[in-house]
Amino acid sequence: MSKPSDLVQGTLDMLILKILALEPLNGWAVGQRLKQISGGMLQVSDGSLYPALHKLEQQGWIRAEWKSSVNNRRAKFYSLTRIGRKQLEKESASWNSLSAAISGIVNLKEA
Amino acid sequence: MSIQQWFYALPLRLRSLFRRKQADQDLKDELRDHLELEIAQNLSRGMSPEDSRSSAVRDLGGVTQIEERCREARGVSSIQDFFQDLRYGVRQLRRSPGFSVLAILCLTLGIGANATVFSWVEGLLLRPYPLVAHQERLVALTGTTPDSENPETSWPDLLEIQRSCTLIDSVIASKITGATLSIGDHADVTTGSIVSANYFDAIGVRPMLGRGFQPGEDSGRNAHPIAVISYRLWKDRFNGDPEIIGKTQRFSNVVFTIVGVAPEGFFGTFVGRAMNFWVPASMEEAFEGGGYKLDDRGARWVEGYVRLKPGVTRQQAQQEISTVASRLEAVYPATNRGHGLQLWPLWETPFNHASTLRPTLEIMVAVAAFVFLIACANVSNLLLVRSFARRQEMTVRLAIGAGRGRLLKQLLTEGLLLSTFGAAGGMLVAYWCRHALALLLTL
Numbered sequence: 092m093s094k095p096s097d098l099v100q101g102t103l104d105m106l107i108l109k110i111l112a113l114e115p116l117n118g119w120a121v122g123q124r125l126k127q128i129s130g131g132m133l134q135v136s137d138g139s140l141y142p143a144l145h146k147l148e149q150q151g152w153i154r155a156e157w158k159s160s161v162n163n164r165r166a167k168f169y170s171l172t173r174i175g176r177k178q179l180e181k182e183s184a185s186w187n188s189l190s191a192a193i194s195g196i197v198n199l200k201e202a
Numbered sequence: 203m204s205i206q207q208w209f210y211a212l213p214l215r216l217r218s219l220f221r222r223k224q225a226d227q228d229l230k231d232e233l234r235d236h237l238e239l240e241i242a243q244n245l246s247r248g249m250s251p252e253d254s255r256s257s258a259v260r261d262l263g264g265v266t267q268i269e270e271r272c273r274e275a276r277g278v279s280s281i282q283d284f285f286q287d288l289r290y291g292v293r294q295l296r297r298s299p300g301f302s303v304l305a306i307l308c309l310t311l312g313i314g315a316n317a318t319v320f321s322w323v324e325g326l327l328l329r330p331y332p333l334v335a336h337q338e339r340l341v342a343l344t345g346t347t348p349d350s351e352n353p354e355t356s357w358p359d360l361l362e363i364q365r366s367c368t369l370i371d372s373v374i375a376s377k378i379t380g381a382t383l384s385i386g387d388h389a390d391v392t393t394g395s396i397v398s399a400n401y402f403d404a405i406g407v408r409p410m411l412g413r414g415f416q417p418g419e420d421s422g423r424n425a426h427p428i429a430v431i432s433y434r435l436w437k438d439r440f441n442g443d444p445e446i447i448g449k450t451q452r453f454s455n456v457v458f459t460i461v462g463v464a465p466e467g468f469f470g471t472f473v474g475r476a477m478n479f480w481v482p483a484s485m486e487e488a489f490e491g492g493g494y495k496l497d498d499r500g501a502r503w504v505e506g507y508v509r510l511k512p513g514v515t516r517q518q519a520q521q522e523i524s525t526v527a528s529r530l531e532a533v534y535p536a537t538n539r540g541h542g543l544q545l546w547p548l549w550e551t552p553f554n555h556a557s558t559l560r561p562t563l564e565i566m567v568a569v570a571a572f573v574f575l576i577a578c579a580n581v582s583n584l585l586l587v588r589s590f591a592r593r594q595e596m597t598v599r600l601a602i603g604a605g606r607g608r609l610l611k612q613l614l615t616e617g618l619l620l621s622t623f624g625a626a627g628g629m630l631v632a633y634w635c636r637h638a639l640a641l642l643l644t645l
Contacts, residue, residue: 118232119239137236137264138271145275151210157228167232174206 103135103143105186108171108179111153115170118144144169152178218276229272233265233639257300267603287615294616301588302620305581309624312577314631319570319638322562326473327549327556333468335406336509341516343373343506343523346542353552354502357483357495363508363543366526369519371509372404373419374632375381376471378505378554381453381479385439392435394453394479395470396486402430402462403632404509405471409462411436420483425493427485429453430462432469435478453479456488460506471507473548474555500537503519505553508545520545559601588614 110116110124118141124133147153150202152175171179212375215612217280218225237258244254262268273282295302329337345355362375383392395401399421400514404416409430419426429451431440440446450457458481470477486503487494495501510519527543547558589596 110361117235117239119236119502136263137240137261138268141236141268142271142275145272149211149214149275151207154210165231166235167228172210174204174210 092157102186103139104147105179105182106133107140107143108152108175108182111169112169112176112179112196115156115168117166117168121169147175151175152185215276218273219281219397220466222282224267225276229269229473233262233268237262249550264603270603283611285617287612288619290618295619297586301340301584301598305620306623306627308580309621310575310631312574313625313628314635315570315573315609315628317628317632318471319563319566319633321632323567325636326559327563329613330473330556331405331471333407333465334471337548339371339407339510339512339514339635340548341508341519341550341554342546344544344546344552345502346544347539353505355504355506356498356499356502356537357504357544359527359538360500360504360506362530363523363526366529367519367522369511369514369522371511372400374398374401374404374471374507374509375483375504376401376507377483377486377503378472378475379476381489382455383439383479384452392478393394393473393475394429394481395477396483397480398506401480407465407468410465411444412460412462414462415480415482422484423496424456424487426482426486427456427458427488428461428482429458430464430480430634431460432464432476432478433466434476436463453481454488456485472554473551473559478526493573499534502541516547518544546567554559585617 105126106115107121110121110128116124119137121144122135122137122140125140144153144155144166148155148169152172154172154175156168156170157165159165203461209445216332237255240258240261241254244257245251246520249257250587331337331340342354343355343360345359354377360373360375363370367373375396377396378393379396380391380393382389397415397420398404399415399417399419402409408414410433412430414430415426415428419428431446431451436446438441443449446460446463448459448461450459452458461501464480468606469475472481481489483496483504490503495503510516510521515535523545528539546552549560551557596609600606
């Protein structure tokens with residue numbers, strides 16, 4: 092039985108896009124936010140977070156900017172691009188239909 | 203990727219390709235920021251400074267691996283890797299010169315042998331005639347008889363083909379002959395061709411001095427004692443005389459006026475022999491025994507070529523020519539019964555050395571292929587032996603985090619480097635050997 096924290100392949104990209112759709116964040120904060128929102132269910136290792144961010148940036152879905160953060164230090168902030176927003180809509184839609192289909196099966200009443 | 207995506211991605215890729223240091227530094231800064239933020243958070247939760255730090259480092263994992271994976275995500279790492287591998291490959295080759303020289307030599311031999319043989323095949327069978335235009339549309343023309351092998355055809359039949367066939371551009375007669383040439387006190391036999399008047403025009407060769415033959419100069423018994431001479435004859439026997447045009451010269455006791463000098467590098471249209479002079483068919487009697495044959499449909503002496511119209515296959519032209527042949531059989535049963543006409547690809551031309559060279563060349567192609575196989579086997583053995591010697595290096599590389607794919611890429615790059623050197627050497631060998639066949643087969 093797999094642990095619940097194991098992310099479905101490819102879902103991490105969608106989660107990152109969603110989190111960045113709410114507000115621009117730096118890499119560390121994205122990780123924190125993932126843990127918070129999922130109530131600790133989703134443990135994304137920081138090691139896979141950064142390559143994922145860089146990949147999304149290469150795809151043109153998120154954009155990185157060096158900005159000063161709260162304590163006046165330079166930090167790299169990621170934000171969603173226009174095509175990133177479209178991609179998020181597409182992925183959310185397909186996730187919703189997939190998860191609806193799966194829960195439909197899982198919740199079948201046994202005779 | 204869509205165009206929109208490239209709009210964002212292209213500047214990034216260019217940046218990581220050309221401003222690699224900056225991009226790498228950014229990545230380091232980003233990860234350092236992460237650690238600092240994590241440590242700060244751990245401290246605020248009441249951890250000791252040491253614990254905060256070690257916990258943060260532990261959570262992040264191997265910084266080098268993350269950096270490598272981010273570089274891969276940037277997508278240009280493969281280009282950088284390639285150049286890195288190339289540099290490393292060159293270093294490797296220089297570190298073991300014995301191995302490198304041996305492997306490159308093997309490949310040079312294998313590739314060189316193949317390139318040489320293929321250049322011979324091209325030169326002798328596919329495009330045998332230097333300077334002749336559109337040789338892919340040139341086919342050889344012969345007569346056929348049911349019983350004997352008589353590869354020639356008659357002059358009147360040739361004219362009939364020229365007149366009747368719609369699928370061909372031109373019919374060229376080119377019959378090898380010889381003549382005694384005496385210049386000053388020096389006489390020797392030289393080789394030349396009896397040709398139709400359209401010869402130079404049809405093969406697209408323009409004499410470098412004077413002119414070729416004009417329409418009509420191939421008719422009338424002994425009516426046009428004119429000749430075009432080869433560049434070599436002009437240089438060797440006439441000392442490159444710039445006033446050569448209009449001078450007379452005896453070919454086999456008939457006085458000819460020299461009207462043209464063929465361009466350098468044109469040797470006529472006969473595989474295995476270089477032609478030194480060309481005379482129009484009207485002068486045939488001076489070189490061939492048996493009287494004047496231009497009006498005799500039964501006298502089969504002409505060797506010829508047919509230039510097909512663009513897009514016409516040899517089979518289509520053959521059909522048309524066969525129709526002409528059967529009509530000639532019906533109209534002139536006395537001379538033509540049982541005689542057909544046949545087109546041949548240049549490499550099967552029955553009246554020159556192409557068809558005799560072909561089996562030899564076929565064997566050479568096979569031998570060269572085997573030489574290449576052996577060379578490859580040798581090189582792979584060498585590489586195998588060396589891979590044992592490099593096992594330790596590979597183990598270390600794997601241990602410090604190189605992926606198997608990455609190692610494979612590096613080895614492939616090294617192989618590519620070897621074969622590039624081998625190919626360059628092979629091309630040189632082929633270039634040096636391109637005329638060597640002439641030495642082997644002096645005819």
